[in-house]
Amino acid sequence: MESSPIAALPGQAPGPRLAFAGDRQRPDEIAESLAALANAHGGALVISGGRGSQLAPLRDPAAAIELALSAALACTPPLIIPLPQVVVYHDMPVVVVEVPAGLPYVYSINGRYLRREGDSNQPLSPAALHRLFSERAELGWERQVPLGASFAELDPDLITAYARRVGPPAGDDPMTLLTRRGCLIDNRPTNAGLLLFGRDVAVRFPQAEITLVRYRGREPDDVFERADICAPLPDAIRRAERWLNDHMRKGSRMIGLEREDWTQFPPAAVREALVNAVAHRDYAARGEGIRITLFSNRLEVYSPGRLPGHVTLDNIRAERFSRNPAIVQVLADLGLVERLGYGIDRMLRHLAAAGLPPATFHETAAGFLVILPGHPFAEELPGGIDTTAWRRMGLNDRQISALLFVVEQQRITNRDLQEMHPDVSPETIRRDLSDLVARGLLLKVGDKRATYYILK
Structure with a gap:
């Protein structure tokens, strides 16, 4: 089929x-x-x-x-x-x-x-x-109703948005929809329901936290950036994906007047690794959450819980086993995950399309680790420049092109930037360069037609 x-x-x-x-x-x-x-x-x-x-x-x-x-x-x-x-x-x-x-x-x-x-x-x-x-081992944690759990612990806005996304006939009655999805039993929320739609996930499930860390080199050191996210799972995925996209290295290089962009990791592969970790981890395991670590040469995604059921490292690409079918189905309804569970295949295809080696998979004593290799430009920068900091400053594509041009050619004029972006008005080009001067990135030299710009 x-x-x-x-x-x-x-x-x-x-x-x-x-x-x-x-x-x-x-x-x-x-x-x-x-x-x-x-x-x-x-x-x-x-x-x-x-x-x-x-x-x-x-x-x-x-x-x-x-x-x-x-x-x-x-x-x-x-x-x-x-x-x-x-x-x-x-x-x-x-x-x-x-x-x-x-x-x-x-x-x-x-x-x-x-x-x-x-x-x-x-x-x-x-x-x-x-x-x-x-x-199959009867892995039923997500269907259990926690002691004292009540419907009031669920966020009605999240439920309404979800029911609207699913649409009729399944979405016309939110209570019935949540029951069918294993999120309610006798109008009381299950563990899955609270993880997906809870008002305060951290109160009941502190282990659902996602910790994101970025180091500048290949190994952990004292200088790093970190974020901790504990929220309803759909929101946690979206926030973690934004953080990863903002913090992975992105670069460009000029080939003549054309700019070639690259990213440290294929964003689609990163998304698959993140979503798989959230969808398939063992939430019954307390004491630790998902850990995602950015290094200069790799991305490590660790999730608590060893491989479920009959899945092994040898058959992971061919076999299907869902530890959390209720969570997976709701995430699929929201367009965050494919229901049939081909995330590993898609991750490997995205890496191959980017010209990168395949991801590697490891079982630890209590969890599962996925390692994605990074683009060599992110570490060695041959012929390229890491533009991550410039993007965080809010510079537009024309301004980044201007800075790249100056790095390679030592100087740039209004006419140079105009030739790179012929569809943009001269006034806009002038404002782009003036803004770079105001930000302290470029230094203006000369006057009128003799004006050019260099790195400050």
Whole structure:
């Protein structure tokens, strides 16, 4: 199914990762297929107005989506799934329900444990069920309701914004939406709900803190910049990403009158490393948070908790296992993470596209460490200049180009900068250079047409 576009699934035959159902079936009947897929390798369920794989147009697609969501809640524990999608196949509207791979729980329906085998749902034998429980280890911390937790601890503005982002039918009732996402149980917030939507995350979960540090060299020293972030997870990701983008080295070099820019790390790869750490860390581990450290030649991202389930360093690119499915699904709803868990692959692709070596992965005694190699320009600066400080000062691209030109040519004139930016007015060019003089970066030499500028 991973290689098949969702729109093509209705036309395929039932199999280990694809099941079919009719819109007149009961929720518990639909739930059998959802639980069977979840207990195997994930997949998809197609709901149409026909019987089995004999497709017919849906009478009411919205009702079919509600049927699928009700079936997911009928599973034990409730199954967290992305919002089902309406697909038009040969002019027939049908609903496709995705069941993610790598879930950490074993699911039952009315006390029965099923697994998708071939094109049917089969009961699990006692030995197979025992083996499945051992493999998945019942990692249920995010579904637990902390002692004394109340709905008042959640931020209503965050919930409203989230429900609006998800949209109907799943987002029209925020309470139902949070229940379906594993963030509420009997209107009380779970650990996942408090981490994602809590008013004060630090009160209950100080271990959810993200610590960001930047050193100038290859090793820790006494001179560094640091920030600590403890906030609802979506906001924490956004704030940490901004900090990293602001503090990683960025540089440029002039090739003739053209400027070539580079960054210390591909921003997209940094984002994947950050989001994966937040989404998949072990939040039950107290006493330490995520640590992200910028060095001159590398970025280290440490998250508490060793690799979950059956994932190992050897199979990390191929296997899927989500320690925190509720957290991952909400972050996916908000566009912060891909639900199917291909962050490692994307990280490696972004590094390769930037001409950098692959990231390395390490298990420590109590955690997981990802190391991203940095661009050599960031450390050696061959033919380039680190422009990070200039950008922090708020200089615009024209001013940075002017400073780079002066570094290489020892001087610059209004005409030089005008040739580099022919679409900009002469008055704007004059103001750019005057501002650099006022900031103490350039020194004006001469007068009128003989004027030129040098580094101060």
